[in-house]
Amino acid sequence: MAGYHVPPLEELVEKFESLPGIGHKSAQRLAYHVLDMSQEDAESFAQAIVGAHEKIHTCKVCCNLTDGELCPVCRSDTRDKGTICVVEEPKDVFALERAGEYNGLYHVLHGAISPLSGVGPDQLRIKELLARMDASVEEVIMATNPTVEGEATAMYLSRLLKPLGVRVTRLAYGIPVGGDLEYADEVTLQRAMEGRQEL
Amino acid sequence: MAGYHVPPLEELVEKFESLPGIGHKSAQRLAYHVLDMSQEDAESFAQAIVGAHEKIHTCKVCCNLTDGELCPVCRSDTRDKGTICVVEEPKDVFALERAGEYNGLYHVLHGAISPLSGVGPDQLRIKELLARMDASVEEVIMATNPTVEGEATAMYLSRLLKPLGVRVTRLAYGIPVGGDLEYADEVTLQRAMEGRQEL
Numbered sequence: 001m002a003g004y005h006v007p008p009l010e011e012l013v014e015k016f017e018s019l020p021g022i023g024h025k026s027a028q029r030l031a032y033h034v035l036d037m038s039q040e041d042a043e044s045f046a047q048a049i050v051g052a053h054e055k056i057h058t059c060k061v062c063c064n065l066t067d068g069e070l071c072p073v074c075r076s077d078t079r080d081k082g083t084i085c086v087v088e089e090p091k092d093v094f095a096l097e098r099a100g101e102y103n104g105l106y107h108v109l110h111g112a113i114s115p116l117s118g119v120g121p122d123q124l125r126i127k128e129l130l131a132r133m134d135a136s137v138e139e140v141i142m143a144t145n146p147t148v149e150g151e152a153t154a155m156y157l158s159r160l161l162k163p164l165g166v167r168v169t170r171l172a173y174g175i176p177v178g179g180d181l182e183y184a185d186e187v188t189l190q191r192a193m194e195g196r197q198e199l
Numbered sequence: 200m201a202g203y204h205v206p207p208l209e210e211l212v213e214k215f216e217s218l219p220g221i222g223h224k225s226a227q228r229l230a231y232h233v234l235d236m237s238q239e240d241a242e243s244f245a246q247a248i249v250g251a252h253e254k255i256h257t258c259k260v261c262c263n264l265t266d267g268e269l270c271p272v273c274r275s276d277t278r279d280k281g282t283i284c285v286v287e288e289p290k291d292v293f294a295l296e297r298a299g300e301y302n303g304l305y306h307v308l309h310g311a312i313s314p315l316s317g318v319g320p321d322q323l324r325i326k327e328l329l330a331r332m333d334a335s336v337e338e339v340i341m342a343t344n345p346t347v348e349g350e351a352t353a354m355y356l357s358r359l360l361k362p363l364g365v366r367v368t369r370l371a372y373g374i375p376v377g378g379d380l381e382y383a384d385e386v387t388l389q390r391a392m393e394g395r396q397e398l
Contacts, residue, residue, distance in 0.1 A: 046245035053241040
């Protein structure tokens with residue numbers, strides 16, 4: 001006999017296995033865990049999946065994820081409307097908000113320019129960013145990732161935005177706080193040296 | 200502002216985080232992946248969770264998971280009804296069936312005796328195993344895990360079953376095939392030495 005088949009279980013294992021970072025063994029363990037849940041918990045899990053999918057869409061101004069028409073940042077009265085921080089993904093907004101340092105608005109590109117993966121400027125929310133460039137915007141901070149794609153995207157946008165008379169800045173590079181100098185790569189150390197500041 | 204809140208997304212992240220082996224970062228990544236799915240895929244994922252839960256229950260003979268009244272092994276005409284292999288969990292049956300060596304029946308205990316975790320013989324499917332002990336059963340193979348709990352469970356069942364006149368055996372211990380002698384622990388090596396066989 002070539003294996004023991006329980007189709008609904010196999011289907012659930014397959015679904016978990018299709019998620020990023022989940023291999024076959026983990027998928028099996030997750031599926032068994034779901035079987036051990038109460039009927040109520042399993043239904044509430046399923047509902048959370050469908051519910052998140054139905055209720056969440058992108059903010060019509062900044063393109064971040066939200067369950068309202070505008071996201072909480074664009075809706076807020078206390079945020080500085082003169083600064084827009086451009087990030088690649090919604091999770092970058094969550095990371096910056098956790099840091100708590102920034103009080104301006106955001107713009108989520110939903111990706112970075114990557115010719116190798118076939119992602120050009122047209123696939124990103126750049127049109128939406130340009131539409132926001134009125135007289136009230138004083139500074140656009142490029143907070144794309146410190147990767148080749150993130151850099152290229154920041155350079156591309158900077159060339160589009162500077163002619164509009166807006167100040168374009170980039171997040172500082174340097175050694176990560178709490179990191180160990182010994183483990184920092186050469187490029188990071190070079191950038192940290194270049195960006196050194198007076199004490 | 201203390202973080203950016205999108206309740207349906209947070210709920211979904213929480214659900215993933217409650218699964219075994221999934222931390223907060225992984226849960227976030229999985230939730231974003233679900234948002235990137237098509238509406239149809241998200242619904243089919245949710246349906247697989249509820250469906251598996253509704254359709255799968257334990258076989259009324261061997262207590263393994265199945266979507267029928269009897270599991271495929273108990274239903275089969277070609278399996279040897281004289282041998283029962285006792286395992287702790289349904290996934291152990293899948294593992295043994297994958298190995299393809301065994302052609303008898305199974306019995307799934309759904310755990311092992313573990314006084315530390317408060318699991319006694321009454322919480323396991325031992326009553327169901329004893330109910331199967333009629334004249335047709337010649338051998339019961341203990342395939343519980345090679346752990347303290349698995350050993351204790353095998354010993355406990357062996358004492359219950361031997362007086363009924365059935366042959367009780369235990370899976371062989373030894374060095375794992377493809378393993379490296381250097382990395383085998385002392386107890387495994389002792390058992391491998393004790394269980395040595397003529398070539």
